[in-house]
Amino acid sequence: MSLLGKAAVAMWWSVRSEQRSEFGDWHSHEHFPERMSIPGFRRGSRWTSTTDAEGFFVLYELEQHETLSSKGYLDRLDAPTPWSTKMMPHHLGMVRSQCRVAASFGGGIACSLATIRLSPEVGRAAELQAHLLDTLGALASQPGLTGAHLLLTDTPRTSSPTTEQQIRGKDGAADWIVLLSGYDPEIIEAAIASPLSPSSLGALGAQDNPMIGRYRLGFTMTPQDVGTS
Template identity: 30%
Template sequence: MGVDTPVAAVLALWNDVDPIHDADYNDWHANEHVPERLTVPGMLWGLRFLATAGVAGPRYLTLYGLRDAQVLDSAAYQHLLAWPTPMSARMRRVMHGISRAVYDVVATQGSLAASGLLLSEDQDLGQPTPTPGEIDAAPGLLRGLRRPDTQPLPWLQTGQSGFQPPLSLRLIALAAGPMALKAPAVPGVSRYRRLPVSGDGQF
């Protein structure tokens, strides 16, 4: 299944690594880690992003589209958490600023598989939103509400170590071009550039 497949929930993970580990991290994450996660039944797509502007927290964002939130309780997914590959075990020691949240999807259109992404709190909570021009040009949009029962990764001994994930999520995909990389038009909007994932056919 591809990134256009409708989903009921989204797993969002924020993290960072020291720049000295960027090359190893991106090779592992694109070619081993995300493809491995996508072998779990019900985990329908995975997208990787790097912050380009407006982000005070971790630089990396990963989104997984889920058939439903219960996929994360499945034996297949729990096995991957409990039995990391050698490279995954190494990366666990160098990643920091890790935060994790599961969102119930309340609205979606198009696909988030574009060259850029805007992330903000949902406008229904009175937070700033992207400009109308950016929304009109967007190839995809997803809105979600954070589940209160989201658990931190079990191997994080101190629990969530990054920033607090937003209570609501508004994701807007950006097509290629200057708009995908320029600074945010309003405060409170984080901007990301899409990174490759092995086998997704986009890079």
């Protein structure tokens, strides 16, 4: 898939089994339509972990980075619905990164996704980014793959804990994020083994122990699905 827009919100969290049914109902039928009604939101997608029975990854694609500090978005974050207020405490271990899209290669919606959370070594950010851009650009068009993207966390300076964050508790944040999507999870796995393995990324200037997640598509929505352009 090619990301829609120049910014994104990338989030990882867990939901225990006893809340998952209601979570899916709320997230699909209230929360996604609410978010897609905010000006500047282009697409939302929810992904279910294939290795962690409780894990989710959610991505919101935004028109501009300024959407993150827009009144429309902040008003929603500070005025959660009663159902959202009920569900937010069940978002466990939330990692939420507000990002700029540094690169996006590919197109379409895929069924499988890998996320890699990493950070550059001091003084090697430019080197690492250049290598990643070359690598991701080459991967996106390979058989079995459909998209390769690099997100760089850039939290708005005016950002402060919102009502939703206060309900959840303190959120974590990633630094750099690589997304690799495709229709063949085995090909994605091969790319994670090389050239996007921890050792390969380390040789290019990444810090030790990047965090790798594997997911399948659960649900996606655009503003057109809720009648908002």
